[in-house]
Amino acid sequence: SLRDTVPRGDCETVCPNTPCFSEVAYSQSTGQKEQLSRCLQRGIRRVQDLCKVLQLPTVFEETAVSYVQRALQHPSFHLVSLEKKELLGGCCVFVTCRQHNWPLTMGTICSLLYAKQELFASVYLSLQKELELSVPALSLADLVKTHLNSFRLFQHAADIPAPFVENKEKVVARTMQIVELASETWLVTGRHPVPIVTAAAFLSWQSLQPATRLACTLARFCKLARVDLPPPAHLRLKELLEILLRMASQLAWLRVFNLDKKTVVKHIGDLLQHRIFLLKSAFCPEDEEEQQCAAAPGEASPGSAAGAVQGGGCPSAGKRRPLLPPCLVNPRKRLRTAAPSASDSAVTGEEPISDGEIEQYLRGPEEIRAFRKAQACAAAPSTLPTPCLATCCI
Amino acid sequence: MESTGSVVSVSCFLLQGAMTPGIPIFSPMMPYGTGLTPQPVQSTNSLSILEEQQRQQQQQQAAQQSTSQQATQGTSGQTPQLFHSQTLTTAPLPGTTPLYPSPMTPMTPITPATPASESSGIVPQLQNIVSTVNLGCKLDLKTIALRARNAEYNPKRFAAVIMRIREPRTTALIFSSGKMVCTGAKSEEQSRLAARKYARVVQKLGFPAKFLDFKIQNMVGSCDVKFPIRLEGLVLTHQQFSSYEPELFPGLIYRMIKPRIVLLIFVSGKVVLTGAKVRAEIYEAFENIYPILKGFRKTT
Numbered sequence A: 001s002l003r004d005t006v007p008r009g010d011c012e013t014v015c016p017n018t019p020c021f022s023e024v025a026y027s028q029s030t031g032q033k034e035q036l037s038r039c040l041q042r043g044i045r046r047v048q049d050l051c052k053v054l055q056l057p058t059v060f061e062e063t064a065v066s067y068v069q070r071a072l073q074h075p076s077f078h079l080v081s082l083e084k085k086e087l088l089g090g091c092c093v094f095v096t097c098r099q100h101n102w103p104l105t106m107g108t109i110c111s112l113l114y115a116k117q118e119l120f121a122s123v124y125l126s127l128q129k130e131l132e133l134s135v136p137a138l139s140l141a142d143l144v145k146t147h148l149n150s151f152r153l154f155q156h157a158a159d160i161p162a163p164f165v166e167n168k169e170k171v172v173a174r175t176m177q178i179v180e181l182a183s184e185t186w187l188v189t190g191r192h193p194v195p196i197v198t199a200a201a202f203l204s205w206q207s208l209q210p211a212t213r214l215a216c217t218l219a220r221f222c223k224l225a226r227v228d229l230p231p232p233a234h235l236r237l238k239e240l241l242e243i244l245l246r247m248a249s250q251l252a253w254l255r256v257f258n259l260d261k262k263t264v265v266k267h268i269g270d271l272l273q274h275r276i277f278l279l280k281s282a283f284c285p286e287d288e289e290e291q292q293c294a295a296a297p298g299e300a301s302p303g304s305a306a307g308a309v310q311g312g313g314c315p316s317a318g319k320r321r322p323l324l325p326p327c328l329v330n331p332r333k334r335l336r337t338a339a340p341s342a343s344d345s346a347v348t349g350e351e352p353i354s355d356g357e358i359e360q361y362l363r364g365p366e367e368i369r370a371f372r373k374a375q376a377c378a379a380a381p382s383t384l385p386t387p388c389l390a391t392c393c394i
Numbered sequence B: 001m002e003s004t005g006s007v008v009s010v011s012c013f014l015l016q017g018a019m020t021p022g023i024p025i026f027s028p029m030m031p032y033g034t035g036l037t038p039q040p041v042q043s044t045n046s047l048s049i050l051e052e053q054q055r056q057q058q059q060q061q062a063a064q065q066s067t068s069q070q071a072t073q074g075t076s077g078q079t080p081q082l083f084h085s086q087t088l089t090t091a092p093l094p095g096t097t098p099l100y101p102s103p104m105t106p107m108t109p110i111t112p113a114t115p116a117s118e119s120s121g122i123v124p125q126l127q128n129i130v131s132t133v134n135l136g137c138k139l140d141l142k143t144i145a146l147r148a149r150n151a152e153y154n155p156k157r158f159a160a161v162i163m164r165i166r167e168p169r170t171t172a173l174i175f176s177s178g179k180m181v182c183t184g185a186k187s188e189e190q191s192r193l194a195a196r197k198y199a200r201v202v203q204k205l206g207f208p209a210k211f212l213d214f215k216i217q218n219m220v221g222s223c224d225v226k227f228p229i230r231l232e233g234l235v236l237t238h239q240q241f242s243s244y245e246p247e248l249f250p251g252l253i254y255r256m257i258k259p260r261i262v263l264l265i266f267v268s269g270k271v272v273l274t275g276a277k278v279r280a281e282i283y284e285a286f287e288n289i290y291p292i293l294k295g296f297r298k299t300t
Helices: A038-053 A058-073 A082-099 A106-113 A117-130 A140-149 A168-184 A193-208 A218-225 A232-248 A263-273 A275-282 A302-307 A355-359 A365-379 A386-392 B005-015 B049-063 B141-147 B188-204 B231-237 B279-294
Strands: B125-134 B160-165 B170-175 B179-185 B212-224 B242-244 B252-256 B261-265 B270-276
Touching: A038 A058, A038 A082, A038 A106, A058 A082, A058 A117, A082 A106, A082 A117, A106 A117, A117 B242, A140 A168, A140 A193, A168 A193, A168 A232, A168 A263, A168 A275, A193 A218, A193 A232, A193 A263, A218 A232, A232 A263, A232 A275, A263 A275, A355 B188, A365 B141, B125 B188, B141 B160, B141 B170, B160 B188, B170 B188, B179 B188, B188 B212, B212 B279, B231 B242, B231 B252, B252 B279, B261 B279, B270 B279
Parallel strands: none
Antiparallel strands: B125 B179, B125 B212, B160 B170, B170 B179, B212 B270, B242 B252, B252 B261, B261 B270
């Protein structure tokens, strides 16, 4: 029969010119999709489209479709809004990619679906919870490779100055090392991953040919590379440079140069090469107080404490700070609610409530009258004569 | 692409060379393994007289406001079903009835387990209590908004009056059905007191308000373990409970099963615990998570 010999989905109508026949898709005429609900059909369709666009392996599509089926059968998804159901296919593809270590970011899938990230996030979290899916964390190393694929600085072009073009493998390798350094120094945990990769790529590219590239800013770099500059990238860059400067302060032959955040870029290669040792010397363990930090091994510089500078200049050789996440190094002053006092603790919940205390919350009769008048004025100002407004509106 | 096995290798790659050697990638669930076998739990049906007395004492303690007392001693958090016995710092007030009868959680046998691993010494501080009560009569929200100073009512935006009082500093949502939600209190007792005050306001506005089915619906606590936490590591070893999406939210969402509490764990070491119906669940959840978090602490 036709069903066996014709590839599914691709067969269009038989007699387009005859008026008595109308064009009908093969799948429709054979009732292939009859048993599946419309939501499920749409979800499967969305999964197929995404897998095609992202060029994912076939097995991804099967897994994602099975997740869509499971999700729609789950009672908590029946009543979810259509808007959310639209995103279900995309969510399932996203989960599948993450489970296979395919570095797809939420930002990418949201832009493909034209979805608001908050909405996508809520569907994703519900899906993860209801189907009890374990989703491994995004692999930064893989993200580096895929993200750098979209950078435009690896081939000569008319609008890119020749010295700016760089070998892709070199940039990828160095970016990976810088991202790893960021991860070790607490710059990655809890932060958006893409801005870190962008900042690391910039530093890595600069450091490979500092002479011509030091003058180029992060913004210009992103423009030339035809990638978005995410706002946190500037902060990540600043944090990376601070780490690198501290590391540089531990290299004897670099200390004479009095490096700053521009010039340290020239030595990133060296710093990365010796990073394990340099991190140990530049930072003390996190549980040690800054004052207790011993001077770097072999360096006794008691008088150099005054030389420590906040950003910009090279930190003094002897002073180490604990290796902590930035939020702990520069804690934002926050109003801490005081611990409950003894009187708070004595509350039983059954205390008598005085009339006076309650009456402070009630309007007196004159106040009610005034309020009513004010409400009327506010509601229909044009119908009342102007003198009225002067008297009743406070 | 690579199989899931590469997730570990890639993350090892990122964590390698870290200052401290050997961040355990696959640490056992209880890194501070004490050899404590989970205690068999007795059902309340077979309580002896002595256990019954102890249970009543514990109920009264749970009802008391004793946030000033220090670490819950005795049983560790390793066996989640244990009900923590709090040390008696003050004698129970005469005549106080337990306002919040503790849920019929299975009780441990009398002899407390020797605490092989010390408790954390940190007590989570309660930050917010959400409770509901039924005032038992239909309410005219327009009248309330007109006659009360502390009321806000925008029917186009939300179908309830928003009322606030100064002491205890709380907010209430009052619905025309007579149902009310009270938020912002720092303890169960304060929540109850506040709810009663709102009910009195509504009474004085001329409605026959009652105080029916008062119930604590949610409790939120927070604390600080005072050391940074590698969230990427935690999500690897506790995948089935954790959700860590830095693209969405900087903290790790940990859904504990016993007790049924959701914890938000941040890189700074701050922890938020929510979803509790009684405060013991918050304390218990924290004692459960603390050894897990300590396992991720760097050991130089």
